[in-house]
Amino acid sequence: MDAQTATRPNKAEANPAELTIRGVILGAAITIIFMAANVYMGLKTGMTFSSSIPAAMISMGALRLMGGADIHENNIVQTQASAAGTLCNIILALPGLVLIGHWHGFPFWQTTAVCGIGGLLGVAFSIPLRRALVSGAGLPYPEGVAAAEVLKTGQGEAGARGLRVLLGAAGAAGLIGLASNGLKLLSESVSGAVSLGGAVFRSGTGFSLALVGVGYLVGIGACLALFTGVVIAWGIAVPVLTALSPDDGKSAKELSEAIWSDQVRLIGAGIIAVGGLWTVVSLGKPIFDSIRSALSDAGGGSGALRDDLPREERDLPITWVAAGIAILCLPLAATFTAFAWGAGLGGGLALLVLGVTLFAVLFGFLMAAACGYLAGLLGSSSSPISGIGVLTTMATTLLLTWVIGSVTGPDGENFATGTALLLTALIVTTSSIANDNLQDLKTGQIVGATPWHQQVALLIGVVVGSLAIAPLLSLLYEAYGFVGAPAHEGQDGASAMPAPQAALMTQIADGIAHGRLPWTMVAIGAGLGAVLVVVETRLQKRGLTFPALTVGIGMYLPLSVEVTIAIGGVLGWLAERRLRATTGEDRRDEVVADARRRGVLLASGFLVGESFVGVLLAGADLAVGRGSSLALVGPDFYRAAAWLGAATFAAGLAVTYRLVSRPA
DSSP, X not given: OOHHHHHSOOHHHHSXXXXXXXXXXXXXXXXXXXXXXXXXHHHHHSOOOOOHHHHHHHHHHHHHHTTOOOHHHHHHHHHHHTTHHHHGGGGGTXXXXXXXXXXXXXXXXXXXHHHHHHHHHHHHHHTTTIIIIIISSOOOOHHHHHHHHHHHHOSTHHHHHHHHHHHHHHHHHHHHHIIIIISOOSOSEEEEEEEETTEEEEEEEEOOHHHHHHXXXXXXXXXXXXXXXXXXXXIIIHHHHHHHSOOOSOOHHHHHHHHIIIIIHHHHHHHHHHHHHHHHHHTHHHHHHHHHHHHHXXXXXXXXXXXXXXXXXXXXXXXXXXXXXXXXXHHHHHHXXXXXXXXXXXXXHHHHHHHHHHHHHHXXXXXXXXXXXXXXXXXXXXXXXXXXXXXXXXXXXXXXXXXXXSOBOTTSSBHHHHHHHHHHHHHHHHHHHHHHHHHHHHHHHHHTOOHHXXXXXXXXXXXXXXXXXXXXXXXXXXXXXXXXXXXXXXXXGGGOBOOHHHHHHHHHHHHHHTTOOOHHXXXXXXXXXXXXXXXXXXXXXXXXXXXHHHHHHHHHSOHHHXXXXXXXXXXXXXXXXXHHHHSOTTTHHHHHHHHHHHHHHHHHHHHHHHHHHHHHHHHHHHHHTSSSTTOOSOGGGHHHHHHHHHHHHHHHHHHHHHHHSSOO
């Protein structure tokens, strides 16, 4: 055998099975499951989770039962399913249309169009950036690298073990969720408020293992930033503002909740706006250089699929991408036209639709590039999605109010408010998907995948997820309702979903449109955000993570949610410290990495189990026609339920800590 024959890859190695029918079907099923979990958790708590790593583990276990698969097919499945963890970011703004009364539910085709068009634009925007941001910029892409390591080490029996861990955690969290959300035998949280000299102090925590999982996944740095927001909001701002408020007969708990909802959350919005703006401005030059490099590499031609390129460098052709973006502008314009119809804009409707469409594409591309660069620098979890939502809401509402004034929509609401929320939902979806695709492409680069296969897989994931989002939102809204929206007959008001991010975006848009936004609170937040950005920058130079954006998020999420997430981050940090202290130096990194993977699967299982049970309970309530349809006890059981919930939660924490703080 000569040297050339010896080094030539065989046909299977040169063209591995990647985009297969069974993989697409499995990816679609996983997408729907994780979409349901993310939508439920996002509306209930304001937090979602990345589905890439748990999807990879499920894929490896499921394909093993089908006769096995190589790493490339597993990678395509996780790429497709990762859309579930990002498309759900549409809930940052879209439920606001229900809160303001523009929609009385989630119309299927309009909801699907906003999600689908935004997602497809996100994929398209990420394609010309791949070579510059993934291949040429030297960015670390920590989460993409982690997913690749899971794929490489999870083949064979390891994949089956991972699937068992995830399903076991999902089952445990699902049973607890049934006992608390369904049967009402366990309390979901406990809180209390006390008034000292007119200043109200409030504390509490939730009992959700799913939120503990969120804290474990985001890590101690983000959790400390989140808890800093809790301290600023509930330890400083609420006590000061309640002490300055006149006595109107409200209880301490009611007064603190009103002050937080009407004023303190806007301080958080100011922090988020400054943090997001700083991110975009600071990345201006790298983003411009990346775009220029990508267009230069593409050469303006359509040969990205040509045979003379290595398989690992073949993208969807740039001319196809440009044509696709142009074509997507047509349904985008039609969606805006349908939304604006009946607002009495007359001859200005066509001009407004044209302007809004161009703004969505151009601003969406800028935000997608910023998120993609930051995903490569710090990871997807640190991308400023909330900041982009706040910035877009402020910018679009101010612009629309200036252009069209106080035009009312078909139901009498301010049209600028509704249009701003729709635009924000679309741009957030675009940014999230571009962010996700670049992270997936980094994973693919490490495992030797074909880029255009991954891009097609994510396009399929976007279509599947977009078709699922409207039924899921409608199911949850009809069963539970949203805080601040009119309750339907049979709904249990105590079970209404807070939708905290959408509520904040709505508060901002409505306040700007009607000229009643308390800009003083926003300005205080902006000043505080500038200080936090300086702190974040200095800590980054020391290798520490303390995102200013997350401090702002900690000020507008419900108190019980934030504290529970912080508990999860602290638990993971303590577990890793114990492992490092009790493991020999020669095996320390290996043991810690293995425990971290196990912890990621446990956390993901908690999220999927509790969320999926919540969706099933929503279906049961809707079928019966009343809320809390499975409840076995009434309000008089509250005290006992609180003790039982606390005991169950403590036991869950103890078991979780044991599992993630010891070698396998």
